[in-house]
Each structure stands twice: as C-alpha cells, then as structure tokens.
Amino acid sequence: xxxxxxxxxxxxxxxxxxxxxxxxxxxxxxxxxxxxxxxxxxxxxxxxxxxxxxxxxxxxxxxxxxxxxxxxxxxxxxxxxxxxxxxxxxxxxxxxxxxxxxxxxxxxxxxxxxxxxxxxxxxxxxxxxxxxxxxxxxxxxxxxxxxxxxxxxxxxxxxxxxxxxxxxxxxxxxxxxxxxxxxxxxxxxxxxxxxxxxxxxxxxxxxxxxxxxxxxxxxxxxxxxxxxxxxxxxxxxxxxxxxxxxxxxxxxxxxxxxxxxxxxxxxxxxxxxxxxxxxxxxxxxxxxxxxxxxxxxxxxxxxxxxxxxxxxxxxxxxxxxxxxx
Amino acid sequence: xxxxxxxxxxxxxxxxxxxxxxxxxxxxxxxxxxxxxxxxxxxxxxxxxxxxxxxxxxxxxxxxxxxxxxxxxxxxxxxxxxxxxxxxxxxxxxxxxxxxxxxxxxxxxxxxxxxxxxxxxxxxxxxxxxxxxxxxxxxxxxxxxxxxxxxxxxxxxxxxxxxxxxxxxxxxxxxxxxxxxxxxxxxxxxxxxxxxxxxxxxxxxxxxxxxxxxxxxxxxxxxxxxxxxxxxxxxxxxxxxxxxxxxxxxxxxxxxx
Numbered sequence: 348x349x350x351x352x353x354x355x356x357x358x359x360x361x362x363x364x365x366x367x368x369x370x371x372x373x374x375x376x377x378x379x380x381x382x383x384x385x386x387x388x389x390x391x392x393x394x395x396x397x398x399x400x401x402x403x404x405x406x407x408x409x410x411x412x413x414x415x416x417x418x419x420x421x422x423x424x425x426x427x428x429x430x431x432x433x434x435x436x437x438x439x440x441x442x443x444x445x446x447x448x449x450x451x452x453x454x455x456x457x458x459x460x461x462x463x464x465x466x467x468x469x470x471x472x473x474x475x476x477x478x479x480x481x482x483x484x485x486x487x488x489x490x491x492x493x494x495x496x497x498x499x500x501x502x503x504x505x506x507x508x509x510x511x512x513x514x515x516x517x518x519x520x521x522x523x524x525x526x527x528x529x530x531x532x533x534x535x536x537x538x539x540x541x542x543x544x545x546x547x548x549x550x551x552x553x554x555x556x557x558x559x560x561x562x563x564x565x566x567x568x569x570x571x572x573x574x575x576x577x578x579x580x581x582x583x584x585x586x587x588x589x590x591x592x593x594x595x596x597x598x599x600x601x602x603x604x605x606x607x608x609x610x611x612x613x614x615x616x617x618x619x620x621x622x623x624x625x626x627x628x629x630x631x632x633x634x635x636x637x638x639x640x641x642x643x644x645x646x647x648x649x650x651x652x653x654x655x656x657x658x659x660x661x662x663x664x665x666x667x668x669x670x671x672x
Numbered sequence: 673x674x675x676x677x678x679x680x681x682x683x684x685x686x687x688x689x690x691x692x693x694x695x696x697x698x699x700x701x702x703x704x705x706x707x708x709x710x711x712x713x714x715x716x717x718x719x720x721x722x723x724x725x726x727x728x729x730x731x732x733x734x735x736x737x738x739x740x741x742x743x744x745x746x747x748x749x750x751x752x753x754x755x756x757x758x759x760x761x762x763x764x765x766x767x768x769x770x771x772x773x774x775x776x777x778x779x780x781x782x783x784x785x786x787x788x789x790x791x792x793x794x795x796x797x798x799x800x801x802x803x804x805x806x807x808x809x810x811x812x813x814x815x816x817x818x819x820x821x822x823x824x825x826x827x828x829x830x831x832x833x834x835x836x837x838x839x840x841x842x843x844x845x846x847x848x849x850x851x852x853x854x855x856x857x858x859x860x861x862x863x864x865x866x867x868x869x870x871x872x873x874x875x876x877x878x879x880x881x882x883x884x885x886x887x888x889x890x891x892x893x894x895x896x897x898x899x900x901x902x903x904x905x906x907x908x909x910x911x912x913x914x915x916x917x918x919x920x921x922x923x924x925x926x927x928x929x
Contacts, residue, residue: 420801420811445831449813452766452801461767461889464796477893483793487689487696490894531810532840535826540833548832552928576929594851595833600685600792601707601850609928620685627898630926632918647904648921650914660915668919668929 349381350437350498353430355423355450356387356399356407357442363395365549366442366502368402368509373469373502374440375403375510377476384408384434388426390416393520400518403510407518408434412525417537418446421530424453430523431458438476443501444548455499463491463500467606467627469507484600484623504549506606540595547598550579552609555598555625556591557583559614559635559654563591568658569613575665581605583621599624611661613654617642634658673725673820675716676780677749678773678787678800679709680731681740685792691895705740708788710855711848715818716786717748718853723820725783726750732772734758738871745866746858752871757886760876765888766794770802772886775879777807782843784825789814789847797847804845812838814849 352374356367367385374383385399385407396407410426427450431439439454441447443465455462467488468479475492478500482489493499547553554573556566566580573580581603582596598605600623610628615621617633617640625631626645633646634654643649650657683689684702691697705713716727729744729752731737741752755776761768777785785804790797797813804811816835817828823842828835830849858866876883905921907914922929 445814448797449801449811452798453805453811455767455798456770456802456805459767459889461765462796462798463890464798480795482795482895483683483689483696484795485898487691487895487897489892489896491890491892493889494891495889532812532838534836534838536837537831538835538837540835546832595830597850604795609922609926619688623685626901630922630928631901631904632922643906644903645901647901647926648918649904649906650911650918651906652911652914656911657915660911661918664915664919665929668923 349379350377351382351384351434352378352438352440353384353386353434353436354404354440355427355447356385357444357446358387358389358392358395363398364442364444365509366444366504367399369504369507370440370442370502371399371403372509373466373507374438376469376471377438377440377498379471381437382406384436386410386427386430388415388423393522396520400516401512401514403516405518407520409520409522410525411522412527414527414530415525417534419530419532419534420449420453421532422527423450424457425527426523426525427454428457433523437496438498438500441501443503447501451499451501458497458499460495460497460499461493463493466500466502467506469500469502481604481627484604485627486623503606505551545577545579547579547581547596547603547605550605550607552576552578553581553598553605553607554578554611554613555581555583555615556586556613557615558585558589560586560591561614565655566592568655568662572611572658572662572665575662583615583618612642612646613658615642616640617645673719673723673783674781675719675725675727676777676782676785677709677712677716677727677729677744678785678803679713679729679740679744680706680791681733681737682706682791682793689897691897694895696895703736703740705743706788706791708790708792708848708850710788711850711852712786712788713744713747713749714853714855715848717856719784719820720748728753730773730776731755732757732769741871742866743858745869745871746862747856748862751869754871754873755879756873756875760883761886763888763892764886765890766796766798766802767889768886770799770806772876772879772881773799773803774806775881776874777803784820784842785845787845787847789849800845800847807845809843809845810840811845812840813847815846816849816851818846818852
C-alpha cells in the first residue's frame with residue numbers, strides 16, 4: 348500500500364531550489380505507489396507550483412500571505428501543522444537546508460516522532476524505508492529506519508537524484524487557508540552575502556583554498572577559477588583562522604560538510620578534520636607544493652606544484668573550453 | 673539572568689572511527705566538549721559578566737561525562753547537572769534526549785537556554801529546537817551575535833552565508849554557530865574552583881519520566897565506513913601540461929565538466 352508523502356518546497360530568489368526536486372524524488376521512493384504532495388509557502392508562489400508537478404509531485408498545496416514572505420519558524424510551522432492535519436500524511440520530507448534544519452525538528456517534536464536528518468540516500472528494503480546518513484562529519488555512515496509510522500526526514504542537497512522534468516505531468520494546485528497567530532520572532536533585516544556567491548552546500552563544483560593561499564589576495568586566482576566553472580569557493584579552517592577569508596567558507600568537521608561532484612583543493616594539506624568535510628566528494632583534485640601532503644592520499648588527480656602557477660593555467664584552459672558559468 | 677547551557681561530549685576531531693560488531697568503538701578515544709557547545713558556554717559566561725545571574729551546564733550522558741562538565745565549570749559556569757541515562761536508555765535518539773531535557777527544564781526557572789547548533793558526531797542539530805518546541809518558547813538557531821536588553825533579544829544568525837537580523841523576547845532558546853565568540857581556555861584558578869562547584873547527578877526517576885516515554889523512535893540498523901579511496905593519478909610535466917591534462921581528464925575520464 349502506498350504512502351502519502353508531503354514535501355516542503357523551498358524557494359530562493361523566486362525560483363525553486365534544486366534540493367526541492369531531489370526531495371520530491373525521495374518522496375516518490377518513500378510513497379511507493381502512493382501520493383506525493385508538494386507544499387509551497389510564501390508570497391506569490393502559485394506561478395511556480397506547477398514545476399513541482401513536473402518533477403514528480405501529484406498535487407501542490409500553496410499557502411500565501413505577506414507574513415510568510417520570509418521564513419519564520421512560527422509562520423511555517425503553523426502552515427505545516429494545518430497541512431498535516433488536513434492531509435494526514437505518512438511522511439514529511441524537507442531539504443537539509445537552513446530552513447529545513449530549523450523547521451523539521453520543531454515539527455517532529457510536535458508530531459512526537461523521530462527525525463532522520465541529512466539523508467544521503469533513501470531506499471525501500473523489506474518493507475522498511477531505509478535512510479543512509481553521514482555521522483562524524485562523514486567519517487562513517489549509518490542506515491536508519493523509523494520505528495514510528497510517521498516518517499520525517501531531511502535530505503542532503505546534491506546526493507539524491509531528482510527525476511527528469513516532465514512537462515506533460517499534470518496535477519491540482521490548491522491553496523490552503525492561512526490564519527496565522529502572532530509570530531514570536533521578527534526578521535528586521537537580511538544582509539545577503541556576495542551577490543554572485545554559489546551556495547557551498549548545493550554547489551556541484553567547489554574550489555577551496557588552504558593555508559597555501561597565504562593571504563586574502565591569494566584567494567583571487569581561486570575566485571577567478573570558480574567564476575569560470577560556476578563554482579563555489581570554500582576554504583580550510585587554516586585559511587579562515589589565518590584570516591585569509593571568512594569562516595562562512597570553512598569546509599571541515601567544524602565547518603560545512605560538502606559533497607560536490609568536483610572538489611579542487613588548492614594549498615590544502617589535508618588534515619583529517621578537513622577531509623571529514625569533503626572526502627565524499629565525487630572527484631577530488633589536489634594542488635599542493637608538498638608531495639607528502641595528506642590530501643594526495645585521497646585525491647583522484649594530483650598536481651604537485653605552486654597553486655599560483657597552476658590555478659591561473661587551469662582557468663585559462665577552462666576558459667578555452669567555453670564553460671558556461 | 674538564569675542561564676542554562678546544553679552540552680554534550682564528542683570524540684576529539686583527530687579520532688579515526690572504528691566500527692566493530694556494528695557499533696562505534698570508543699576504547700581509548702579522546703573526548704572533548706562538542707566544539708559548537710563551547711560557543712554556547714562562552715556566550716553564557718559573557719552574558720553573565722554583562723547582566724549578572726547564574727549559569728547551569730546541563731548534560732545528558734553517562735558517568736564519564738563529569739569530566740566535560742567540570743571543564744564547563746572551570747570556564748565559568750556556576751553549577752552543572754548530569755542526567756545519567758546509561759542504565760535506562762540504551763540507544764536514545766534525538767526524541768529521547770529532548771524528552772529527557774524537557775522533563776528537567778520544565779521545572780527550572782530560565783531566561784535563556786543556549787546550545788551548540790549541531791554536534792560534530794551526530795550531525796543532526798535536532799535536540800535544541802525540539803526542546804524549544806516542547807517548552808513552547810521561541811528558538812533562534814545558528815546565531816553569530818546576541819544582545820539582551822531586559823526581556824528583548826536581538827540576534828544575528830547565519831543563514832547559509834546570509835546574515836539575518838532577528839528580534840524576539842525572553843524566555844528564549846538559541847543555538848550557536850561558529851563565529852559567535854572565541855571560547856576561553858579554562859584558567860588554573862578556574863579549574864581549581866570547578867572542583868568545588870555543585871555537580872548534581874539525576875536519573876530518569878528523578879525527572880518523573882518513564883523509560884517508555886523516552887524510547888527512541890529511530891533505529892540504526894547498520895553502521896559502516898565509506899570505501900577507502902584508491903590512490904589517484906599524480907600528473908606529470910610542466911604546469912602548463914599538467915593543467916591541460918587535468919582539464920582533459922576531468923572532461924573525458926571523470927566526466928565532471
């Protein structure tokens with residue numbers, strides 16, 4: 348018997364985030380031959396609701412209100428509670444994003460059920476929905492099942508394959524009534540990071556710098572390479588501690604854990620704490636002066652050399668390939 | 673201010689993970705306070721320095737957890753509480769831990785509860801927001817700045833690189849993100865004083881909580897290490913040649929460009 352799965356979609360700059368399509372795919376796996384319902388919360392979301400259907404949802408519920416334009420835990424919790432009461436789903440799925448991480452535990456607490464956070468894989472085996480997730484910053488993995496009939500989970504971006512977009516798919520888009528009680532938190536201002544920045548956790552390609560970058564200016568060649576590749580820029584803790592860049596770029600056990608398709612490590616020695624943050628990248632390239640650097644042990648391709656020589660040459664080569672950035 | 677800090681202990685970041693009989697081995701492992709919880713402890717101490725009050729460090733765990741609680745006391749917390757669940761809950765999940773903490777906190781008088789936004793072992797960051805929901809208080813996660821004015825609270829939080837400025841009121845729960853502050857090292861006098869500070873040990877019975885009501889909702893059926901990466905290719909030649917070859921390999925072999 349199929350399960351009814353609700354997937355909370357996420358919008359950024361007027362567009363659906365990739366992780367939403369991945370979450371729908373996860374929802375389809377969980378539902379079997381059941382129903383996948385997308386939920387969109389915000390202001391003026393009707394126009395993009397159709398896309399959820401194209402990526403595999405059977406219907407979409409929209410909740411619109413000026414007070415919901417920005418995410419607040421109270422506002423979005425109230426909507427989700429209403430949707431859950433109306434639909435009585437078997438499962439609720441979120442992306443493991445800032446919003447998902449903030450909202451899902453609150454919902455799980457209210458539903459008095461478990462929450463599987465940061466799943467990198469979902470499968471159905473022997474009647475159980477089995478989630479795979481990293482622990483110890485990816486040094487190990489665990490497979491987890493819910494012993495409660497209500498399954499709530501968040502999925503890590505860029506790990507579960509979204510379905511192919513199918514514009515021939517159709518489904519209902521219904522609006523839900525929104526009556527919000529007082530929101531206890533008020534957002535006064537959002538200061539956006541650099542306009543062109545690609546989000547590290549969703550980036551398919553990351554160019555990262557370590558202590559070998561030697562200065563703030565040393566990141567410049569990495570920024571240029573990243574621009575040509577449409578990549579995000581990351582850093583090791585060493586580079587952040589040395590004030591070559593902001594901590595927001597830090598990748599590692601006490602920073603962000605990323606799983607891009609391609610990770611280019613420049614001037615990074617490969618300390619165990621950094622590896623924990625990126626070793627599950629699909630392809631790893633290392634550029635370092637030191638042939639003994641630990642990073643070479645896990646790199647698929649290594650160049651022993653000066654990053655200030657090699658990186659600009661790479662940028663030139665990629666430019667010649669005319670990569671769309 | 674009545675301040676409470678939620679903390680846990682984790683393996684030191686240098687530790688290699690060993691799995692035997694499906695379980696994570698911890699013989700001889702070095703333990704530390706979860707790094708993100710250190711930011712929470714430091715913030716509580718700075719708030720106490722500014723506003724006065726008292727800080728209680730709270731940990732759910734086993735006997736050995738006392739060591740990390742004493743460190744929190746040495747940094748500047750006033751008293752510590754260890755809720756020992758060793759004998760009652762074998763493989764607690766986040767539901768279990770938040771139930772335990774809720775049954776303790778609901779009888780406490782608090783203005784602010786602080787915790788790290790995520791633990792570097794479990795990596796789920798659930799317990800603190802769950803607790804806030806159970807206590808029915810607002811919760812602000814991943815804060816990088818906090819200011820308290822009477823019962824008003826203004827925080828800045830990291831939202832995937834953006835900075836969100838947010839306002840709310842006490843009582844409140846916040847979770848710390850890197851960059852909130854620089855945790856202090858316990859001083860020698862602090863370490864000496866910590867030995868005499870109160871450390872209370874409680875069990876589920878003391879919290880009026882039945883084991884059944886804290887039973888986990890999740891079950892781990894397998895634990896494994898990721899496949900060992902094989903040695904890769906070291907590219908040869910002049911930098912220009914290496915660059916050319918790399919781009920070619922990334923296209924044709926790795927197929928990531």
